[in-house]
Amino acid sequence: MLALELAAVTKFFGQRAALSRVSLSLPPGTALGLLGPNGAGKTTALRLILGHTAPNEGSIRLHGGNPFRAESRRGVGYLPERLVLPAHRTVVSFLRMHAGLAGLRGGALEEAVQAVAEQTGMAGRLGDLMGSLSKGLTQRVGFAQALMGSPRLLLLDEPTSGLDPIGMREARDWIAQAKATGCSVLVSSHLLSEIERICDSVVILHEGSVVASGPIDKIVLAGEELEDAFVRLVGGASAPGGEGAHGP
Helix, strand or coil: CCCEEEEEEEEEECCEEEEEEEEEEECCCCEEEEECCCCCCHHHHHHHHCCCCCCCEEEEEECCECCCCHHHHCCEEEECCCCCCCCCCEHHHHHHHHHHHCCCCHHHHHHHHHHHHHHCCCHHHCCCEHHHCCHHHHHHHHHHHHHCCCCCEEEEECCCCCCCHHHHHHHHHHHHHHHHCCCEEEEEECCHHHHHHHCCEEEEEECCEEEEEEECCCCEECCEEHHHHHHHHCCCCCCCCCCCCCCC
16 A cells, blocks of 8 residues: 555645646655755645645545545654744653654653654753754754654655754664655655655656656656756756755
């Protein structure tokens, strides 16, 4: 069974099509990159997958089920691009809350909190108030809550945002570890270099439409290799290793 499938999904906001007939599929234990410049429709796609909004046309299957049904969303870990944490809560209380939401109780809950804290380098910061954390540490907490409960599917929106080079390398390791357990991963990013390092295949979105898709090492767009095609689409704003504007 596919972890995720979108079939000809279209989403309008007013008269504007944020997504137009987008199709993609994600087999178990693989990582798919959703790549595109600002305004391409990446975050809209994630909101649809999570059941935050409904498509106007097409269908979405999450573990074979309807994303609007809670049982279909069980086992899904999500890291949003703009992670807002309750400043007055400690890291440990926040992670305990997410462990509870993942269905963990008692000793299993405490073990899971400690495990993800150690994995993400937050074991020594569990007593810290989240309002005191740097952007990089906040992103580590975001990863920790997304990894809670050994999810079957990870949805990661700009996952390396705010991380230093060491943190970016560690984040790639966390994703690889999740894949090794059979977890499927969807990574949304405007950074081609990160998609190339993390993902097995890629879907390139531009103005809400799929302009290319396929294995990372074989994809060609209008006769151009992936790097040249993507740089042309974004006007040179996000060359590999470079910076570009964040956006949906």
